[in-house]
Amino acid sequence: MQKSVPQPTGYAFVDDYRRVRELTLSLTAGFSEEDMMLQSMPEASPVKWHLAHTTWFFENFLLQRFFTGYRCFSTAYNYLFNSYYDAVGKRTPRHQRGLLSRPSLSEVLAYRDHVDNAMVHLLEDADTRIARLTCVGLHHEMQHQELILTDLKHALFQNPYAFTSIATTSLPPQPPLKPATFIEVAGGIARIGSSDKENFSYDCEQPSHRVLLNDFAIASAPVSNGEWLQFMDDGGYQKSELWLSDGWSHCVAEHWSAPLYWQKQEDHWQQMTLQGFITVDPQAPVCHISFYEADAFARWAGRRLPTEFEWERVAAAEPVAGNFLENGHWHPVAGHNKRTFRQIYGDVWEWTNSSFLPYPGFKAEQGALAEYNGKFMMNQMVLRGGSCVTPVHQMRASYRNFFYPHQRWQFSGLRLAG
Amino acid sequence: MQKSVPQPTGYAFVDDYRRVRELTLSLTAGFSEEDMMLQSMPEASPVKWHLAHTTWFFENFLLQRFFTGYRCFSTAYNYLFNSYYDAVGKRTPRHQRGLLSRPSLSEVLAYRDHVDNAMVHLLEDADTRIARLTCVGLHHEMQHQELILTDLKHALFQNPYAFTSIATTSLPPQPPLKPATFIEVAGGIARIGSSDKENFSYDCEQPSHRVLLNDFAIASAPVSNGEWLQFMDDGGYQKSELWLSDGWSHCVAEHWSAPLYWQKQEDHWQQMTLQGFITVDPQAPVCHISFYEADAFARWAGRRLPTEFEWERVAAAEPVAGNFLENGHWHPVAGHNKRTFRQIYGDVWEWTNSSFLPYPGFKAEQGALAEYNGKFMMNQMVLRGGSCVTPVHQMRASYRNFFYPHQRWQFSGLRLAG
Amino acid sequence: MQKSVPQPTGYAFVDDYRRVRELTLSLTAGFSEEDMMLQSMPEASPVKWHLAHTTWFFENFLLQRFFTGYRCFSTAYNYLFNSYYDAVGKRTPRHQRGLLSRPSLSEVLAYRDHVDNAMVHLLEDADTRIARLTCVGLHHEMQHQELILTDLKHALFQNPYAFTSIATTSLPPQPPLKPATFIEVAGGIARIGSSDKENFSYDCEQPSHRVLLNDFAIASAPVSNGEWLQFMDDGGYQKSELWLSDGWSHCVAEHWSAPLYWQKQEDHWQQMTLQGFITVDPQAPVCHISFYEADAFARWAGRRLPTEFEWERVAAAEPVAGNFLENGHWHPVAGHNKRTFRQIYGDVWEWTNSSFLPYPGFKAEQGALAEYNGKFMMNQMVLRGGSCVTPVHQMRASYRNFFYPHQRWQFSGLRLAG
């Protein structure tokens, strides 16, 4: 399904740099300057801001430190495009990123060129420290590639006028699928996380450590739209006894009655996708649900969500392949019957019942990058496996994504355990 | 100071239509598509939205009703660009006008062309009903000309990066001025408002009626920045006894300590203007203050604000001339010493101590235009006289502007009475 | 209907003082210490706080200034029971008055005794300045007598458990009434307000001044519950075109569909009253409506609200008599047919379409009492005539009450004009 790509390592050089940076720009092909200004909520950022912020990352953490004689494109950008690094300094308030009409898109593109030229120069003669930090920068950029599509989807949904597909590949035919089954997995001590210095991982995935697991069962496939419709038909959104207390408060206050982006059209459900508005496919994984909804569904089904450790135990034995950003669908598809486990990687991020907390022996990155993950280790739940808008190079069994349990705008779904 | 212009009447034809519509576009010469997307708060709208909404007004209230065979540019625009007319139907939520990346600016400009062509055609053979409604539409458009500059100033202030003058004329030299004095005016019965059908006025200015006034004194000039600095130096923003109770709550909660757009630079005050950042001119009228601040200043000065009737009594005898939008300064200037009363018209809107309430015998316009003014007759205070961003054609002695007492982003100042 | 009482004057002595202070306590006969703790919203205060605050008024403005050697009951009370006098000093935050379990009710009653003993002593030999300020204090206390009943009604409504009548007199039989008619009143110059130093009036009623009125018509009776039910049946709460813009926002956000305290019981409407829960009497005046509802009703009826000047013009010729607090019903009654105008005074406060603004030549009281009325002259609408919980001594043609246009917990109704 996905093209063969070179495996990522922990060090990035000129070719890696060029490939990732070009992919970012290629995602924006269908958007106008005005589209790239949109900010629909504080958690989501304008595309233009993503383009600039990822560039700022290289300028700030590499060029300003290691490129002797480097000339800053604009000192003001350090304020405008810092995201959340207190150690770097003050910055545009997060909810006001949509007010940056200036600099213009063309200036931001010139900024990208300016930094790319310098980075290519720097990388031609890079030591491992530079190659390592560049690798961090590219993984950071891949995260923002995903956010570009995720955030823009949310923004365009607020004003569906003139909205059409922005995906690059149409959806494949969806053959009939076998129903999901539950696979028994033996417990014992599992090795979780990564300490592999050759291949890239974030500090929050480290160190590799042992976790004791009970025997458990886990579903062969993510929960499908068809199953979700049964939950809805059975009053799942109306029964408080299925919900966590905080979840029920959100459900009532925000009038949840279906996943985000779903709209009832007379007798059937449609959903807004990056392929345009389409009819909900009962075989495809359900997507754009909060942790609270995933948890309520699991309780309704008499199951539970897996822990991130159970998930990783299973995923570590599976190949990192699936419906990723490079496929160009930018929407989850029904999958196929080839392997025991379906869609462990790609399609939808899978909520786990694990809080995003430090692993035993966790050490934050040094310097400003200490703020990259560590300071978010509270109130967020771990998601695993990547989605249809995740770059494949970013994915690995140990990758930990995290969001607040009420958030729905990510490409998030679930897989049952229990 | 201002160019000679034909006096407005209550009926508008092709030449009037063209002149007003072209003026609107000319204001946007210095702005990018991205600038024209900005919405900095719910009360302020993007320039692109203003361009489209004023066009929608003609399409909805004229072309769709009187132009047989008129083809709507886009039916969706009726939703997108309706402002607050419940009788017309649902609409974009006010605080989401900044999320309209689509239609693009070029589509909105095409919309303007489409409607302009049809309007010109319609006006070639217009009866008085059409000429009257067109006149309403042009006065409506003039209000939005003012808002384009007012709202964009607020938006650019949120991100002063790359901000430079957008005015078309630089500020004139400011000669020394005589201090303001208080002019005694004899009381008696004054005629207030307008019933003149030949010249345009809004329903809220009607009917003309008699009001009994006591003798009063009113200042020959608006309060200046120099006088405002004395108020500040004397602790005006710290003394609760000078303030209305609701005003003091705002002052404390929003940390008011100077007019909006003022910034302390070491030992002097600067202000952001549409001329760029400039040093505060002590002779120029103070601008961008709320009613609450104006009222507190008056109490500090041992005076009071005039009623809108006192103001109109004086203004009716003065020529409608001054520093208006057409002058291109887009900032209040110091004025000159030629007449008894200085800057009654233009420069800054003057807060009065009158609530925006119906005149005796008030009848709202018929149909959807009933919503134009009448439904806002609560919680708002009247301002009079126009400002440096008001089109001169819009102004007359009976014109009633109105805003909430805490609002500061209008070009609002004050003149003392008492 | 009401007992004969001595007419109030501008100076109060021992007998006046005793009568008013005793009436206050008599109102609390049916309440427990726990009832007197209740604060249901920031605008409403606990009964215990009212008992203490009115006492603080005498201690602070009279005893501490004019009683040589006076010993303060407790210096802490100056903080605890100041309402809103910035000039006097800091105070308990308004929304936390319900957290004053200490001092206990019995301590507050001892405080009242302590202050009463001193006041009686002071008044035995009072000069006119003291007699004048005492008169202010007693009028202040009468306002709080009304608030004791008004606020407690709101608090008990939040927890109707064990709620029964707390009125001292049951409702009288309601004879059939003639329908209201519209009475034509000739315009001309009316004298409004009060400059009479012999009889008490607040600063906001002063000075007496002339106002020019057009001819107008005004209803012979307040709007009844029966008329209000017609408005409701006709969709009055669902039609945005009847409402002011700000009013419609409140109506939607707060789900207004009937007056406050009304509850649908299968096929009829009940209302909570200080007489207990009773069936809505179609002949009695509608009560507990906001200005916004009154205004929407008037528009629905093709009428308008009177100005406060029109109201005073009519009321000045009527006797101050009606269903007041002393009657003990504490609920509006249907009235009788004896005079042309029905229920001008008593039963329900009547919303006018006048903002609470200063009269020409208004001068606030000197000293801390300057804050009594003047600082509230913004965003509030004037009500006239008193209600069934207003002490009759407090009422006069020139009395101006004022509340925000969205507030409903007062005994507020309306009379049509137009």
Added chain:
Amino acid sequence: MQKSVPQPTGYAFVDDYRRVRELTLSLTAGFSEEDMMLQSMPEASPVKWHLAHTTWFFENFLLQRFFTGYRCFSTAYNYLFNSYYDAVGKRTPRHQRGLLSRPSLSEVLAYRDHVDNAMVHLLEDADTRIARLTCVGLHHEMQHQELILTDLKHALFQNPYAFTSIATTSLPPQPPLKPATFIEVAGGIARIGSSDKENFSYDCEQPSHRVLLNDFAIASAPVSNGEWLQFMDDGGYQKSELWLSDGWSHCVAEHWSAPLYWQKQEDHWQQMTLQGFITVDPQAPVCHISFYEADAFARWAGRRLPTEFEWERVAAAEPVAGNFLENGHWHPVAGHNKRTFRQIYGDVWEWTNSSFLPYPGFKAEQGALAEYNGKFMMNQMVLRGGSCVTPVHQMRASYRNFFYPHQRWQFSGLRLAG
């Protein structure tokens, strides 16, 4: 230090019932009816409500189900005093518990008598199901004993007028203490939680299961006020780099600069305690801090918080003894040097870095009691060990308390690990 008490079991009979119920009432000896009305925030409840709610628990879950012919004291109480059991029905909104002036305190006490009489009767002939549920009810009541003191402390802090000690025993002398040291603990597989049916535990402590721990070090004592003062002096509340992102937002928004209840008095710190206002004792454990503060302190100290598993590993070997509610101090004391670990139990709840999540194999209680713990397993952090207001019978090594990470009004402190 604490009196010898019979060890708790999983089944409660008449003597247990009487002892616990009487202890509850004894706590309220010093409070007036008015004190017992206070609700200072939605999370805290009035004492009267606690007295009634704990009684409702027995009436609803025992008497109504197992006592044939039981006569309900008042059916309305089922609405008034249900806390959060959706399965039981609607209830008083949580933030309005302070508005229940009715029923009066004396009625609530009569309710307690009524239920106690019936419970004693029921327990005389109780089967194990009843004895088990009664045990749940008594443990529930013990939790509310703690909350009575915790919530009232918060309420009285809002109005410190007339506040004096309400503790029953004065603070003991505080001898010099050895500084805390770090104790090395060997890792390995630890048994966590409880499956012991003979001794009481909540569903959330079950089932007992194995957890793999690394070697770790843990402090011999909780962090003291003296250490906290060093953190404050070193700018701990001003350095964003020490804080979790969500924690820093709270710190800034709520102006945290010291633990709750601390007040600077010129050159030293005082704190409000249930012993009255006292000078902060540098040897006593710091108390009334949020998780966010605990976490920031640990980072500042170059340490971390223990997980709940590490804590339980250590605590399981220690006797359940310490400064508990029965001691009557109701404030943490400095402890003593007798054992290796100081104050593992009692004095202050210790924040752990574990989220309150289900144990492997967790099964919620059946029926309405399913809502007791399970639905709160999100966004909350685990605290361990009990405090100076926890009844000693309630405590055990496996007990999991949980609060939101920003909450400070509990008697919460910390012990370092790492």
